[in-house]
Amino acid sequence: MTSYQPLDIPAYGHAESAYGFAPCDGGVCAAAGIRAAGFSAGFRRNPNRRDLALVVADETCVCAGTFTKNRFCAAPVQVSRERAAAGRARAVVLNSGNANAATGDEGLEVARTSARLVAEAVGCSEEEVLVASTGVIGVPLGLDNFRTGVPACVAQLDRSAAAAHHAARAVMTTDTHSKQAAVVGQLPGRDGTPGTTIHVGGFCKGSGMIQPNMATMLAVLSTDASLTAAAAHAALLSSVKRTFNKVTVDSDTSTNDTCVLLATGRATVDPIDEASPAFPVVAAAVRAVCESLARQIAADGEGSTKLVTVDVLGAATDEDADVVARSIANSPLVKTAVFGHDANWGRVAMAAGKCGVAFDQRRVDIDLLGVPVCRGGLTVPMDEEDMLRRFEAPEVSIAIDLGMGTCHTRIWTCDLTHDYVTINGDYRT
Numbered sequence: 548m549t550s551y552q553p554l555d556i557p558a559y560g561h562a563e564s565a566y567g568f569a570p571c572d573g574g575v576c577a578a579a580g581i582r583a584a585g586f587s588a589g590f591r592r593n594p595n596r597r598d599l600a601l602v603v604a605d606e607t608c609v610c611a612g613t614f615t616k617n618r619f620c621a622a623p624v625q626v627s628r629e630r631a632a633a634g635r636a637r638a639v640v641l642n643s644g645n646a647n648a649a650t651g652d653e654g655l656e657v658a659r660t661s662a663r664l665v666a667e668a669v670g671c672s673e674e675e676v677l678v679a680s681t682g683v684i685g686v687p688l689g690l691d692n693f694r695t696g697v698p699a700c701v702a703q704l705d706r707s708a709a710a711a712h713h714a715a716r717a718v719m720t721t722d723t724h725s726k727q728a729a730v731v732g733q734l735p736g737r738d739g740t741p742g743t744t745i746h747v748g749g750f751c752k753g754s755g756m757i758q759p760n761m762a763t764m765l766a767v768l769s770t771d772a773s774l775t776a777a778a779a780h781a782a783l784l785s786s787v788k789r790t791f792n793k794v795t796v797d798s799d800t801s802t803n804d805t806c807v808l809l810a811t812g813r814a815t816v817d818p819i820d821e822a823s824p825a826f827p828v829v830a831a832a833v834r835a836v837c838e839s840l841a842r843q844i845a846a847d848g849e850g851s852t853k854l855v856t857v858d859v860l861g862a863a864t865d866e867d868a869d870v871v872a873r874s875i876a877n878s879p880l881v882k883t884a885v886f887g888h889d890a891n892w893g894r895v896a897m898a899a900g901k902c903g904v905a906f907d908q909r910r911v912d913i914d915l916l917g918v919p920v921c922r923g924g925l926t927v928p929m930d931e932e933d934m935l936r937r938f939e940a941p942e943v944s945i946a947i948d949l950g951m952g953t954c955h956t957r958i959w960t961c962d963l964t965h966d967y968v969t970i971n972g973d974y975r976t
Contacts, residue, residue, distance in 0.1 A: 585714040636809060661690065681720055
């Protein structure tokens with residue numbers, strides 16, 4: 548019997564390891580000069596659930612943001628997009644339970660007023676406060692919970708890991724757990740010696756309505772590196788494109804997607820620009836945090852039991868690779884096969900072939916869980932019992948080589964279960 552080697556998957560991510568960065572505790576508060584809090588302000592029906600989060604820098608700092616491209620974008624997105632363009636911010640206020648989307652001029656006024664309440668409480672300009680919301684669309688968002696919740700939340704601001712955790716929990720909707728990440732490492736010093744120690748941290752929320760077209764559902768990142776506004780934007784945008792924008796749970800792009808980076812500059816003196824030798828180091832650290840958060844989102848897809856990694860190799864163009872990967876990752880038949888522990892590679896072939904990308908099926912190779920199952924478009928005998936055992940793992944890999952070129956990409960998704968239907972059928976009840 549012919550023996551086949553698994554596909555050679557290109558190395559992705561982990562650029563931070565080349566610079567000596569390592570995971571650390573603290574989440575968004577890992578960066579010096581950042582405080583956070585999460586409070587139960589009454590936006591949600593459960594009075595014991597935190598639903599108002601604050602992230603506040605000690606001083607006005609550099610900021611960058613990316614936002615949804617959904618044309619039905621929410622009021623807080625409209626407000627924050629305009630303010631983030633200035634490249635300076637002091638605080639981010641986030642609520643869960645109500646998206647403040649499809650709420651017209653009244654929603655815009657609520658978003659601006661909530662920012663004004665935070666500005667008055669922390670002592671900054673209203674324009675330096677960014678806002679974000681998540682929850683049910685089309686329901687007016689009142690101000691009473693902000694009026695009582697903001698002062699209480701400000702009173703709880705702290706630099707601790709516990710405070711970061713409380714903020715992360717406050718933005719959860721159908722998430723089953725909070726999502727945080729942080730890394731620590733050193734910038735390059737003179738003559739190749741280690742330099743200043745910096746941190747990058749953050750939290751996010753996301754479980755359903757997940758196919759970002761800018762960033763993620765809601766995410767707040769921080770670093771104590773000193774960056775120019777242009778460098779912060781470049782680091783964030785490049786990271787988002789390669790991490791959050793490579794996640795899909797159900798192919799739906801939210802009205803509220805927001806990702807913000809605050810750079811306090813507390814760890815370094817001279818601002819780092821894109822031409823600085825330190826820039827790729829900081830950018831790698833930002834990407835490391837984003838990748839960790841992105842994977843956590845995919846793994847926590849509504850009702851999911853598996854994190855699924857889809858690699859497309861041998862595409863003629865980057866766009867072709869992305870289109871094929873998303874077609875596979877969003878296919879209900881592929882996702883249910885993963886849930887059912889079914890090594891049905893024909894569904895992968897179907898999803899690749901339906902999306903309009905040109906390739907010759909006689910050149911196509913497919914692996915499931917690192918096992919060759921298709922070569923040259925034809926089936927490869929496999930040990931079904933061995934495949935069933937492999938499917939017990941919490942992560943499942945799908946790889947396809949189109950045999951058309953050298954371009955490749957990676958998408959993260961999850962399986963599709965009965966619980967996804969239950970969760971979304973009961974969302975407002």
